[in-house]
Structure formats: C-alpha cells, structure tokens
Amino acid sequence: METMTIGRAKLTWLNGGVTHMDGGAMFGVVPRPLWSKKYPSNENNQIELRTDPILLQLDDKNYLIESGIGKGKFSEKQLRNYGVFEESKLDQSLAEVGLKAEDIDEVLMTHLHFDHACGLTKYENNELVSTFPNATIHVSQTEWDEMRNPNMRSKNTYWEENWKPVKEQVVPFDQEIEVADGLRMIHTGGHSDGHCVIKFDDGEDKFIHMADLMPTHGHQNPLWVLAYDDFPVTSVHVKKELQDEAYSSNRWFIFYHDAIYRALKFDDEKKIAESVEREQYPYE
Numbered sequence: 001m002e003t004m005t006i007g008r009a010k011l012t013w014l015n016g017g018v019t020h021m022d023g024g025a026m027f028g029v030v031p032r033p034l035w036s037k038k039y040p041s042n043e044n045n046q047i048e049l050r051t052d053p054i055l056l057q058l059d060d061k062n063y064l065i066e067s068g069i070g071k072g073k074f075s076e077k078q079l080r081n082y083g084v085f086e087e088s089k090l091d092q093s094l095a096e097v098g099l100k101a102e103d104i105d106e107v108l109m110t111h112l113h114f115d116h117a118c119g120l121t122k123y124e125n126n127e128l129v130s131t132f133p134n135a136t137i138h139v140s141q142t143e144w145d146e147m148r149n150p151n152m153r154s155k156n157t158y159w160e161e162n163w164k165p166v167k168e169q170v171v172p173f174d175q176e177i178e179v180a181d182g183l184r185m186i187h188t189g190g191h192s193d194g195h196c197v198i199k200f201d202d203g204e205d206k207f208i209h210m211a212d213l214m215p216t217h218g219h220q221n222p223l224w225v226l227a228y229d230d231f232p233v234t235s236v237h238v239k240k241e242l243q244d245e246a247y248s249s250n251r252w253f254i255f256y257h258d259a260i261y262r263a264l265k266f267d268d269e270k271k272i273a274e275s276v277e278r279e280q281y282p283y284e
Contacts, residue, residue: 001093002262004276006252007202008182012055013262013278014093016068019115020046020083025227026215039218039260046083048259049215050278051115053090055097058180061105065198065209066256067119067131073161074118088119090131104132108185109139110211111195112147116256117162128165138179140187141172143194154192154230188213188242190235191226197242199251207252207263213239215257217264217272 003012023045027035032045041047054065068088078084094100109116122131139147150158163170175187182201189195191212198209212226213235219225222240229235246253247266252274254263260278267273 001096002276002278004252004263006200006207007205008058009200009202009205009207010057011207011254011263012057012097014053014055014068015086015089016050016052016066016093016119017070017084017088018086018259019049019051019069020044020085021049023047027219028225028227028229028232030221030224035218035224038220039216047216047218048083049115049257050255050259051088051119052256053119054209054254054256055094055099056108056183058183061180062099062103063179063183064104064107064132064135065254066109066116066211067107069115070118070120070122070131072123073121082115090119101132102134104135106179107132107135107137108179108198109137109143110185110197110209111143111192112139112162113157113192113212114159114162115157116211117147118159120162121165128161130166130169132169135169137166137170138177138185139170139172140185140194140196141174142187142189143192143196144170144172146192146194188234188238190231190238191229193230204250206246206249207254208242208246209254209256210239210242211256213242214253216255217253217258217261220270 023041051069053068056063071087121128147158147163177185184199185196187196200207225232225235252263252265261275262278263276265274
C-alpha cells in the first residue's frame with residue numbers, strides 16, 4: 001500500500017477493488033486518438049479505474065475518503081459489464097495498518113454513485129448492514145436527496161442497498177463543511193448535482209481530491225469531462241477554477257480512480273513535478 005504525509009495528514013491507499021469502464025464514456029466527446037495518448041485502454045476499449053478508498057489519519061482520527069466497490073454486491077452480468085476483475089479487500093488493507101472497519105470515525109463521500117458507495121454496506125448473514133458502524137458519513141444534501149429519489153437516468157447508479165442500511169449515520173451538509181481543522185468538503189455539482197471535492201490546508205502543505213471532476217491524470221485538460229456527467233458545462237467551469245487554484249497554491253492532487261498515480265503535483269507549466277505511483281497488485 002502507498003502512503004504519504006501532507007502536513008498533519010497521513011494518507012494510505014487501501015484496496016477497494018477495480019472497474020474497467022468504456023474509454024469513450026470516460027472521456028466524453030474527446031476522440032480516442034487523443035485520450036489514448038494520456039491513459040491506456042485494453043482490447044475492449046476499456047480503461048482501468050481503481051476504486052481505492054484513501055485512509056486519512058488526521059489529529060488522532062481515522063477518516064475514509066470514498067468507500068470502494070465492496071464485496072458480493074454485483075451480479076455476474078454487472079461484474080462483466082463493469083469490468084470488476086477484483087472486488088474490495090478493505091478489511092485486509094485496514095488490518096495491515098492495525099485497524100478494523102469499526103475504527104473508522106468519519107467517511108467523506110464526494111458523491112454516491114455505485115462505484116464510490118457500494119463499500120458503505122456489506123452482507124452479514126444474508127442481510128445488508130453498515131460496513132463502518134461507528135462512522136459519521138458526510139455527503140452533500142443535494143446528493144443525499146437524489147440518492148434516495150433518483151430520476152430515470154440516475155437510478156442506474158444510485159442503489160437503494162447502498163443507502164438504506166446507513167441512513168442513520170449520514171449527516172448531509174449544504175454548500176461546504178469543515179470536517180476538521182483545514183479539512184473541507186465543498187459542493188461543486190457537475191459530475192452529479194451533489195458532487196463535492198475535498199480540500200486540505202495545513203500551512204504550505206495542501207491537497208485536493210477532485211473526485212470525478214478529474215478522476216485520473218489523463219483528465220487534466222479542463223475540457224475533458226465524462227459522458228457520465230449530468231452537467232458537463234458545470235464540470236468544465238468548476239474544474240478549471242479548482243485546477244487554477246490548486247496549481248497556484250502548489251497543491252497535491254490525490255486520486256481514487258487512477259490506476260497509475262496515487263498523487264501528483266504539477267509545475268508552473270502544468271507538467272508533472274512530483275508523483276506517488278501505484279504499486280501493481282496481481283488480480284486473484
């Protein structure tokens with residue numbers, strides 16, 4: 001597992017599983033000859049997208065950014081269609097750092113699409129229960145409302161089994177919340193109406209998790225947004241605004257989906273200056 005320290009924050013990437021989604025959908029209107037130079041694809045035109053939660057240890061508390069895809073949550077058809085070659089091994093990852101799921105104090109959910117939220121619940125004696133029973137779950141009010149009342153498009157990604165068992169743990173917020181000193185969740189919209197990003201500031205040490213506004217390093221171009229985005233024009237504008245601030249303040253970009261990099265920092269020419277690369281784990 002990869003670990004890095006940014007100011008007071010220690011980040012550790014856990015094994016939350018993987019999906020392989022259509023590259024065309026993940027890069028929207030961008031032609032394949034362009035995006036394929038930035039991010040590799042397989043023979044089925046799918047790109048590897050990790051779903052690895054980030055354990056954030058800050059001021060003696062254990063936070064989790066996103067929740068992974070869980071285990072035993074997909075049908076055979078879904079496993080095939082979503083390219084799930086590996087399901088979550090979250091318990092094993094936590095054990096490697098001396099923790100259990102019960103030790104997670106707060107879960108920070110940028111949004112609740114299935115590839116981010118399936119790990120919130122698990123099967124226990126054929127019943128769905130909370131994976132993190134002692135945690136407060138933070139998500140925007142807009143996202144929480146749509147999760148429980150999806151429209152005909154979003155019902156394919158907002159699954160009842162991912163929210164009902166944890167509804168008593170969810171504490172939604174409006175536009176912004178400071179979860180801890182210097183750690184903020186900010187509602188952006190774009191990818192989903194309730195999508196959020198996470199920022200951390202500790203003096204000169206800073207990071208941003210842009211979630212699905214910039215799911216991989218291949219999506220650095222502010223115009224390259226997903227066909228899955230509900231509000232792509234919003235995505236373009238808010239993405240550029242967030243990136244410009246991050247570049248000017250020398251923030252680390254941290255990733256949940258990127259199969260190559262865990263974290264990146266860019267120079268004045270917006271080229272990679274520092275990186276934390278992902279170790280390659282063989283599929284079981």
